[in-house]
Amino acid sequence: MRIILCENYDELSEKAAGIVASQVMLKPDCVLGLATGSTPVGMYNKLAEMYKNGEIDFSQVRSFNLDEYYPIKKDNDQSYYTFMRENLFSKINIDPNNTHIPNGETDNPKAECENYEKMIKQSGGVDLQILGIGQNGHIGFNEPDASLNSYTHLTKLTENTINANSRFFNSYDEVPKQALTMGISTILSAKKIILLASGASKSTVVAELLNDAINTSVPATMLKTHPDVILICDRDAYMGTKLGIDIGGTNIKFAVVEGDCVKYKSSVKTERTCEGIIEAIAKEANSIKEQFNIKKVGVGTPGIIKNGMVTSVNLPFENTNLEKLLKERLGLPVTVDNDANCAALGEIEFGTTKECDNIVLVSLGTGVGGGIIMNRQICHGNNNMGEIGHIIIQTEGGRKCPCGLCGCWEQYASATALIKDAQAAALENKESVLYGLMEKNSSRLDGKLIFEALDQGCETAKAVFDKYIFYLASGIESLVNIFGPDAVVLAGGVTKQGDKLLAPLKEKLRGNIRIEISELQSDAGALGAAML
Numbered sequence: 001m002r003i004i005l006c007e008n009y010d011e012l013s014e015k016a017a018g019i020v021a022s023q024v025m026l027k028p029d030c031v032l033g034l035a036t037g038s039t040p041v042g043m044y045n046k047l048a049e050m051y052k053n054g055e056i057d058f059s060q061v062r063s064f065n066l067d068e069y070y071p072i073k074k075d076n077d078q079s080y081y082t083f084m085r086e087n088l089f090s091k092i093n094i095d096p097n098n099t100h101i102p103n104g105e106t107d108n109p110k111a112e113c114e115n116y117e118k119m120i121k122q123s124g125g126v127d128l129q130i131l132g133i134g135q136n137g138h139i140g141f142n143e144p145d146a147s148l149n150s151y152t153h154l155t156k157l158t159e160n161t162i163n164a165n166s167r168f169f170n171s172y173d174e175v176p177k178q179a180l181t182m183g184i185s186t187i188l189s190a191k192k193i194i195l196l197a198s199g200a201s202k203s204t205v206v207a208e209l210l211n212d213a214i215n216t217s218v219p220a221t222m223l224k225t226h227p228d229v230i231l232i233c234d235r236d237a238y239m240g241t242k243l244g245i246d247i248g249g250t251n252i253k254f255a256v257v258e259g260d261c262v263k264y265k266s267s268v269k270t271e272r273t274c275e276g277i278i279e280a281i282a283k284e285a286n287s288i289k290e291q292f293n294i295k296k297v298g299v300g301t302p303g304i305i306k307n308g309m310v311t312s313v314n315l316p317f318e319n320t321n322l323e324k325l326l327k328e329r330l331g332l333p334v335t336v337d338n339d340a341n342c343a344a345l346g347e348i349e350f351g352t353t354k355e356c357d358n359i360v361l362v363s364l365g366t367g368v369g370g371g372i373i374m375n376r377q378i379c380h381g382n383n384n385m386g387e388i389g390h391i392i393i394q395t396e397g398g399r400k401c402p403c404g405l406c407g408c409w410e411q412y413a414s415a416t417a418l419i420k421d422a423q424a425a426a427l428e429n430k431e432s433v434l435y436g437l438m439e440k441n442s443s444r445l446d447g448k449l450i451f452e453a454l455d456q457g458c459e460t461a462k463a464v465f466d467k468y469i470f471y472l473a474s475g476i477e478s479l480v481n482i483f484g485p486d487a488v489v490l491a492g493g494v495t496k497q498g499d500k501l502l503a504p505l506k507e508k509l510r511g512n513i514r515i516e517i518s519e520l521q522s523d524a525g526a527l528g529a530a531m532l
Contacts, residue, residue, distance in 0.1 A: 001210075001224060004232045009198050012234045013042030016130070019194055019230070020047060021056050023128045029060040031120075033129035033182070034088070035140075036065065036080045039196045040130060041087055048091035058094040064120055065101040066131070066140040067181035070154060072104035078168050079104060102152070102180035109180060113152040117186065120152075129190035133197050136160045137205045137218035141181035145216045150183030184219065188226050195223060197233040203240030206233060207296035207333045235259060240295030243288060243332075244346075244530025245281060246339060247301040248522075249314050252277070254284055255526035256292050260349070262527065263292065274316045282329035289330070296333045298532030299326065300342030300525045310336065335532040339525050340386060341378045344371025346528030347489045352516050356486035360479050361518075362388065364492035368410035368475070372483060389414070393474050412471035415447055415494045418464070422450045425464045433458035447494050454500070466504075473508035480513050491518040 006012040020043070023030050034040075050056045065080060074081040081101050089099055100119060106112040120126065131139050136158065138144065143158045156178055157165075166172045187193070197206050205218065209231070214221045223229045239259050246253040248270060256264035268284050271277050281299075288294065301322065303312025308324070310317040327334040344361035353359050357376050363369040368389030372379040379385055389410030390403055398407020411417055423445050426435040434453040438445045453461035476488055495501060495517045502517060509515070518524060 001229045001231055003210075003238075004230060005238055006232065006234045008234050009042055012196065012198055012232050013046050016040070016043040016194060016196055016232050017046035017050065019232075020128065020130070021050055023192070024056055024058065024061055027127060028057065029062065030127040031123050031125065032061060032063045033126040033131075033187075033190055034063050034065045034084065035130045035132050035196075036067070036083045037132045039132040039198050043130075043196070044088040044091075048088065051092045058092045060098075061094055062098040062123055063094065063100065064116075064123070064126060064182075065099075066187075067179050068102040068104040069176035070102075070104050070106075070109060070178045070180050072176055074105060104176075104180065109154040113154060113180060116180075117152045120182075120186065126190040127192065129187055129193045131187070131193060131195045131220075131223075133195060133202060133205060133209070133220050134161060135164060135201055135205055137208060137220045139184075139187060139195070139220050139223070141179040142184050142187075142219045144219060151186050152180070152182050155179055155181055184222050188222065190226075191228065193223060193226055193229045195220070195229060195231045197231065197237040199234070200236040200240065202233070202237040203295045206231075206237050207240065210333075241292050242530040243285060243292075243294045243297045244342070244526040244528065244532075245285070245297065245299045246342060246525030246529055247277065247281075247299065247315065248339075248525075249302070252281060252284070253523070253526040254288060255523070255530055256288060256294070257527065257530040258292075262350070264288065265523070265526070270315075272316065274320055277315070278325050278329065281326060285326075285330050289332075294332060297326065297330055297335070298342070298529035299323075299334060299336045300339035300529040301336060302339050305336060305338055308336075337378065337529070337532055338371070338386065340369040340371040341380075342371070342526075342528035342532065343491065343520075343524040344373050344489075344528065345378055345531050346520055346524035346526070347491075347518060348373050348376060349531050350527050351489065351518060351520050351524065353487045353489055358483070358485045359487050359489055360388070360483055360485045361489045361491060361524075362476065362479070364413065364415050364472075364490060364494045366414060366416050368414050370479075373485075374483070388475070388479060391475060391478055393471060393478070409471070409475040413468065413475055415492060417471075418450065418468045418494065419445050419447060421468065422461065422464045425460050429460040432460035434461045434464075447497075451497050451500055469501075469504050469508055473505055476505075476513070476515070477509060477511075480511070487514040487516055489516045489518050491521055491524065495521075 004015055068080045072079045103112050141155050162175050166175050169175050208218045209220045214224050241258045244255040251267045252270050253267045268280050271280050302314050303310050309319045310322045323334050323336045348359050359373045361371040370386050370388035372386050390408045392407045393409050394407035399411040400406055401408035401411050426438045433456045437449045
């Protein structure tokens with residue numbers, strides 16, 4: 001499912017109208033599946049304006065409406081027959097004989113539905129189907145628990161739908177309690193589908209649509225079985241209030257995001273067992289839910305995530321269905337992804353690269369981690385896409401890596417590698433400033449002491465650091481050649497040295513490569529998880 005995220009309802013209407021107009025121009029006698037309700041009205045107004053300006057011709061277009069109340073007279077102000085005439089048909093040059101709406105006045109609804117289905121098939125099928133989405137996830141009048149195999153049929157409306165539509169009638173009692181509607185199978189037979197969602201009231205169901213598996217309790221999720229669906233939604237429908245969770249080896253961080261604003265941050269200690277981690281997350285998240293109207297939850301975790309199962313070396317997860325466990329405890333849609341992917345997403349949404357579309361995040365810590373964002377979306381692969389620390393930069397005599405390969409980048413460019421190389425060099429050069437600092441620190445070095453030696457003009461430290469920068473630049477140039485990002489963002493403890501790291505690195509890099517040091521640092525993971 002492709003997603004077009006719009007700033008507001010007007011942009012949503014314009015994008016949707018543009019797709020419809022393109023379909024009509026491409027195939028002047030196309031068959032359109034049309035929807036009613038408040039959401040498509042803006043799109044219909046845009047189409048009417050385009051017709052008025054001579055930009056589009058509807059003279060050969062044929063249309064089939066999704067549904068109609070039953071029973072209802074055509075001249076009833078709330079009938080969909082009247083709705084379509086007032087909002088579209090009277091404003092364009094479509095032939096009335098080419099417009100079709102289920103007959104709410106029929107005495108034989110079964111025969112009407114069968115004939116309607118027959119007419120759709122005789123027309124060659126729907127080329128472009130337009131849909132709205134109900135607050136309970138219905139499309140057309142296919143209510144929760146609708147059959148996947150249903151065709152045009154008479155259906156009972158749920159209390160939720162009757163209450164939602166009662167605002168169009170004088171009272172609840174006047175709302176028809178049944179409707180004639182295209183079925184799920186009829187809708188899915190369309191060649192292309194666009195689904196429109198606008199407003200904060202739709203944010204929960206949009207979250208369920210995007211995050212839940214296909215299920216009849218949210219009929220719109222069945223659209224995931226279709227090969228060509230576009231969800232067009234505004235930020236209110238897409239965003240809602242989100243909770244991001246970043247599971248680390250020491251702490252679990254939480255961030256509440258509304259729109260593009262961070263409303264709340266907290267953290268708790270990471271427990272040693274899977275059950276303990278789930279319990280700690282559930283306790284803090286449910287407490288946060290008491291303060292904020294959370295619509296969806298994103299979780300970043302170290303490890304490999306395959307078919308929804310998490311396996312991590314650093315955490316007690318072994319084929320753990322983290323998504324399911326947390327969904328059961330929180331009662332909200334939950335999405336789980338790798339922590340480096342989440343951090344990269346956090347950088348492009350909230351960091352110094354938020355105007356970019358494509359970035360690579362490089363995290364320099366115990367190893368070298370990474371996240372790849374292309375077209376503002378996380379790049380996923382079948383296996384371990386984003387394991388940039390294991391690109392090979394030394395083919396002959398390369399250092400042994402725990403992954404089983406030799407010459408992996410993280411054996412040369414991680415903070416661990418820098419410290420290991422510095423300790424070896426200090427022991428070989430005991431007259432150096434670097435060795436003296438190591439001796440004062442109980443024969444141990446850390447990144448801070450290496451930079452302190454550099455500040456004191458230590459040649460041994462400089463030789464180690466120059467080699468480190470060479471390897472770091474080599475890997476970054478490989479990433480740039482492969483992915484062509486707008487920017488590369490560096491994170492991790494060693495990047496706290498700022499220009500002491502960045503300036504020599506930029507000197508080594510060839511070409512015009514934009515390099516940034518993360519301003520978010522350890523907050524990026526939770527913020528990015530919220531945006532999943």
